[in-house]
Amino acid sequence: MPTKTYHIGVEATMEIIGGKWKSIILCHLRHQTMRNSDLKRAIPQITQKMLTQQLRELEAAQIVQRHVYQQVPPRVDYQLTEYGQSLSGILHELCTWGEDNIDRRRADGETIELLNRDDI
Structure with a gap:
């Protein structure tokens, strides 16, 4: 197997959880076991094809079972x-950083709706 090279540790992290959807999926699974349909309802913007692909990649990385x-x-x-x-x-x-960022942007006059705050 060829040697894989990273310039900084965060590259290895982002290789696994990077992209638009994986961290969102993982945040939902952090609190509970979910069915595919539950995840689709929780993330209505994701297509079924993309959800399936992302779950398979997370499963291959041994992050999701x-x-x-x-x-x-x-x-x-x-x-x-x-x-x-x-x-x-x-x-x-x-999640906390994102919520703080939303609060800061709201304080600057931006109108933002946050549907679910990460309370845990």
Whole structure:
């Protein structure tokens, strides 16, 4: 296997959780196990194709665990693995920073609606 080179540690982090959707998915899974349809409802802007792709990538990185129940109709849910749980502090800090940023921008006169505040 060829040597992979990073110039700074955050590159390795962003390779796993970077992009528009992964951190949002992970923030939702941080608090509970969710089915695909629950995630789709929680993130209405994401397409089903993109949600599936992002979940597969997170599963391949061993951040998310997919559990298939042997029943009819089939039921699948997703949760953070133990390794994925190690991202909880980082995700919480990202949420807190974003909320503080929204508060600052509102104070500067920008109109912003925040539907869900990260209280945990």
